[in-house]
Amino acid sequence: MTRSRAYHHGDLRRALLDAAVEAMTESGPATLSLRDLARRAGVSHAAPAHHFGDKAGLLTALAAQGFDLLTEALRGAGDDLVETGVAYVGFAVRHRAHFEVMFRPDLYHADDAEVMAARTRAGEVLRTGVARHTGRGAEVDSLAAWSIVHGFATLWLAGALPPRVGPDPEAAARTVISRLFA
Amino acid sequence: MTRSRAYHHGDLRRALLDAAVEAMTESGPATLSLRDLARRAGVSHAAPAHHFGDKAGLLTALAAQGFDLLTEALRGAGDDLVETGVAYVGFAVRHRAHFEVMFRPDLYHADDAEVMAARTRAGEVLRTGVARHTGRGAEVDSLAAWSIVHGFATLWLAGALPPRVGPDPEAAARTVISRLFA
DNA sequence: GGAATCATCTTGTCAATGGCAAGTTAGGCT
DNA sequence: AGCCTAACTTGCCATTGACAAGATGATTCC
Numbered sequence: 001m002t003r004s005r006a007y008h009h010g011d012l013r014r015a016l017l018d019a020a021v022e023a024m025t026e027s028g029p030a031t032l033s034l035r036d037l038a039r040r041a042g043v044s045h046a047a048p049a050h051h052f053g054d055k056a057g058l059l060t061a062l063a064a065q066g067f068d069l070l071t072e073a074l075r076g077a078g079d080d081l082v083e084t085g086v087a088y089v090g091f092a093v094r095h096r097a098h099f100e101v102m103f104r105p106d107l108y109h110a111d112d113a114e115v116m117a118a119r120t121r122a123g124e125v126l127r128t129g130v131a132r133h134t135g136r137g138a139e140v141d142s143l144a145a146w147s148i149v150h151g152f153a154t155l156w157l158a159g160a161l162p163p164r165v166g167p168d169p170e171a172a173a174r175t176v177i178s179r180l181f182a
Numbered sequence: 183m184t185r186s187r188a189y190h191h192g193d194l195r196r197a198l199l200d201a202a203v204e205a206m207t208e209s210g211p212a213t214l215s216l217r218d219l220a221r222r223a224g225v226s227h228a229a230p231a232h233h234f235g236d237k238a239g240l241l242t243a244l245a246a247q248g249f250d251l252l253t254e255a256l257r258g259a260g261d262d263l264v265e266t267g268v269a270y271v272g273f274a275v276r277h278r279a280h281f282e283v284m285f286r287p288d289l290y291h292a293d294d295a296e297v298m299a300a301r302t303r304a305g306e307v308l309r310t311g312v313a314r315h316t317g318r319g320a321e322v323d324s325l326a327a328w329s330i331v332h333g334f335a336t337l338w339l340a341g342a343l344p345p346r347v348g349p350d351p352e353a354a355a356r357t358v359i360s361r362l363f364a
Numbered sequence: 365g366g367a368a369t370c371a372t373c374t375t376g377t378c379a380a381t382g383g384c385a386a387g388t389t390a391g392g393c394t
Numbered sequence: 395a396g397c398c399t400a401a402c403t404t405g406c407c408a409t410t411g412a413c414a415a416g417a418t419g420a421t422t423c424c
Contacts, residue, residue: 028288035381044403055382103340106210143347144330144361151333158285165325179326180362217410226374237411
C-alpha cells in the first residue's frame with residue numbers, strides 16, 4: 001500500500017499479482033510465466049522484475065497475501081471450531097491460486113519477513129480457535145484439526161476424491177470434520 | 183519390465199526415472215529438467231522424449247510407480263488401521279519425490295491408463311483397510327482417515343508444522359491419527 | 365547368412381522463458 | 395530551472411521443452 005502509488009502504469013504491483021492469480025486459476029502454478037503476466041498487464045517483459053526481483057519474489061508476495069486472506073476467512077467463521085475448519089476448506093477452494101502457492105515453500109522466499117509474519121498470524125487464529133474449543137490436549141487436537149482440513153482441501157483441489165463425495169466441498173468437509181469431534 | 187531391455191544404454195527408461203527421483207529429492211519438482219536428467223544418465227538431450235514423449239509423460243510414469251509403491255507400503259503395514267495411516271505418512275516422507283508428483287495431476291497425464299489403474303489399486307487398499315476396522319459408516323470414516331494422514335504428510339513435507347512436533351514424522355503421525363479413533 | 369526392419373539414440377534447430385545490464389521516461393524536491 | 399530517483403523499456407544471453415531428420419545397432423525373416 002505505502003510503496004506502489006500510480007506512476008506510469010497506475011498500480012502495476014497489484015495488477016501483476018491479480019494477473020498471477022488469474023493465470024494460475026486458469027492453468028495452475030506450473031506454467032506461470034512472468035512474461036505472460038507482463039503481457040496481461042500491458043507492460044514490458046522486464047517490468048515485473050523491478051517490483052518483485054524475480055519470480056520467487058512475486059510468489060512470495062502472493063503467499064503473504066494468501067496468508068492474510070486466510071486469516072480473514074478464519075476470523076469470519078466465528079467461534080465454532082467445525083465452521084472454522086469449513087472456512088479453511090472454503091478458502092482453499094475459493095482462493096485456489098493463493099493456497100497452492102502458500103504451502104509450496106520451494107516456490108518462494110519462505111524466509112521473507114512479511115510472509116513469515118502473515119503465516120504466524122494465520123497460525124495464531126487456527127491455534128486459538130482449537131484451544132477455545134477443547135480443554136488442554138490442544139497440542140494434539142490442533143494438529144489433528146489442521147491435518148484433516150488441510151488434507152481434505154488438498155485432496156479436493158487435486159481432484160483425488162471419489163465422485164460420491166458430491167459437488168459441494170464445504171458440505172462434505174463439514175461432515176468429515178464433525179467426525180473428528182464425535 | 184517387458185518393454186525396456188538393454189539396447190544401447192542398458193535400461194535408460196529406468197535410469198531416467200531414478201535420475202528424476204534423485205533430482206527432485208535434491209531440488210523439488212519445480213526445477214526438474216529433462217535435459218538435466220539426460221545429462222545425469224549420460225545420454226543426449228532428446229533421449230528422454232523417445233521413452234516418455236514429453237515431460238508430462240515422464241512424470242506420468244513416475245506417478246504410476248509411486249502409486250504402486252504406496253500400495254506396497256500400505257499392504258506391508260498389516261491390519262491395524264492406525265499403522266496403515268502411519269505407513270502412508272512414512273511413504274510420503276521416504277518417497278517424497280513420488281508423493282509430490284502423484285497428487286499434482288496438472289503435472290502429468292492423469293487420464294493415462296496405467297496411472298489410473300495404479301491409483302485405483304492404492305485406493306482399494308486404503309478403503310478396505312478402513313472398512314475392515316470400522317463397521318458401516320465407512321464412507322465418512324474413510325474420507326476422514328485419508329484426509330488426516332494426507333494433510334499431516336503434506337504439511338510435514340511443506341515444513342509447515344511447528345518444531346514442537348518433533349523430528350520423527352511417523353511417531354507424531356501415530357499420535358495424531360490415534361486422536362481420530364478415540 | 366544377409367537384408368529388411370524397427371526401436372534406440374543423436375544432432376540440429378526453434379520459440380519461449382528467467383534473469384541481467386544498460387538506457388529512457390517521468391514524477392517529486394529543492 | 396535543475397537534479398534525483400523510482401518506474402519502466404530495450405536488448406541480450408543461457409537454459410529449456412519440443413520437434414524433425416538422421417545415424418546406429420539389435421532383431422527378425424527368408
